[in-house]
Structures are given as C-alpha cells and as structure tokens.
Amino acid sequence: MRYKDIRKECEELWAKNKYYVLSKSHKAYLEIRAYLREKEPDVLWVNKKIQEAIDMKESKKDFSNAVLHIWGYFKKEASTMEKEELFDILNEYMEGKNNREAVIDYLNILLKKYPNEYLEQSTFLTGEQYETMA
Missing domain, CATH: 1.20.5 (Single alpha-helices involved in coiled-coils or other helix-helix interfaces)
Incomplete structure (x- = not known):
C-alpha cells in the first residue's frame, strides 16, 4: 500500500x-x-x-467537551430554544439525572434538521460500534 x-x-x-x-x-x-x-x-x-x-471508563468532563465541539457545527443555524434544550439535557447528564444517550439522541435530532455530512459519519453520533480497518 x-x-x-x-x-x-x-x-x-x-x-x-x-x-x-x-x-x-x-x-x-x-x-x-x-x-x-x-x-x-x-x-x-x-x-x-x-x-x-x-475501552476507557466514561469521563463526564470529556463527554461534555465532545458535545460542545459538536454543538459548534449547529450553533449558527440552531434556534435559542434548541440551544437551551441541548444544554439542559447536557446539564442533567452532568448532574447524573440523565444518560449520555439522551444527549446523543438530541444531537441526532439537530443533525436531522441541520444535515452535516462529516457528523453523519461520526461513530459518536451514529452509535456504530467501532470497527477496525482491515
């Protein structure tokens, strides 16, 4: 190769x-x-x-950081209400009142409304299991 x-x-x-x-x-x-x-x-x-x-144990701080990076793709198009909703769900996750899936599910709602080819391939959002390259 x-x-x-x-x-x-x-x-x-x-x-x-x-x-x-x-x-x-x-x-x-x-x-x-x-x-x-x-x-x-x-x-x-x-x-x-x-x-x-x-394989690492989940880090709420690092998870939140990834969500904020992804939010950057939506922030110019999303409404104030959508932003508040995402941050409410993220804060609930940080406080242990919600799980990471709830946050990812909401990001996927935003992704459907504001398509982004790059994010559509992300295993973080697709829930695809990691696959090693052959």
Missing part, C-alpha cells in the same frame, strides 16, 4: 472516531491527533489507540 493511501486510511478512520475518542479522553484525542501529523502514520497504531480510548 502506498504512503498516500495509508495516510488517507488513517485520516478517514480518525474522522469517523475522533469525537468518540474525545468523549472518552481528551488526552488520547490529543495524542492521536499529534501522531497523525507525523510523516508516516500506521493504521494499526491508530486503530489500537482508538480502541484503547473506547
């Missing part, structure tokens, strides 16, 4: 999984992002690091 193809494969894998990784560990997110800036990334290494992050 040519270097260009390997880099593209790594970037596609990262694009699909970066918000899921960010939702688990900001540190792992930064580590993978920095690694991908290297000259010759290795798909197996990226796969391994994504899997390690997915």
Whole structure:
C-alpha cells in the first residue's frame, strides 16, 4: 500500500472516531491527533489507540467537551430554544439525572434538521460500534 493511501486510511478512520475518542479522553484525542501529523502514520497504531480510548471508563468532563465541539457545527443555524434544550439535557447528564444517550439522541435530532455530512459519519453520533480497518 502506498504512503498516500495509508495516510488517507488513517485520516478517514480518525474522522469517523475522533469525537468518540474525545468523549472518552481528551488526552488520547490529543495524542492521536499529534501522531497523525507525523510523516508516516500506521493504521494499526491508530486503530489500537482508538480502541484503547473506547475501552476507557466514561469521563463526564470529556463527554461534555465532545458535545460542545459538536454543538459548534449547529450553533449558527440552531434556534435559542434548541440551544437551551441541548444544554439542559447536557446539564442533567452532568448532574447524573440523565444518560449520555439522551444527549446523543438530541444531537441526532439537530443533525436531522441541520444535515452535516462529516457528523453523519461520526461513530459518536451514529452509535456504530467501532470497527477496525482491515
């Protein structure tokens, strides 16, 4: 496989999984992002690091950070009411009165209303189980 193809494969894998990784560990997110800036990334290494992050215990702080990153895609189009709804659900999650699925479900409602091809591929929002690249 040519270097260009390997880099593209790594970037596609990262694009699909970066918000899921960010939702688990900001540190792992930064580590993978920095690694991908290297000259010759290795798909197996990226796969391994994504899997390690997915297997981590949930961090409410990191989950909230990922949600805020995703909110950035909607903030110009969404109404004030939609923003308040998202932040109410997120605050309930942070206080233990709601689960992460409720937050993700609302983000998916926004995604249906304000389509975004990039976010539509995100395992964080699709609920797709992580798949390693062959």
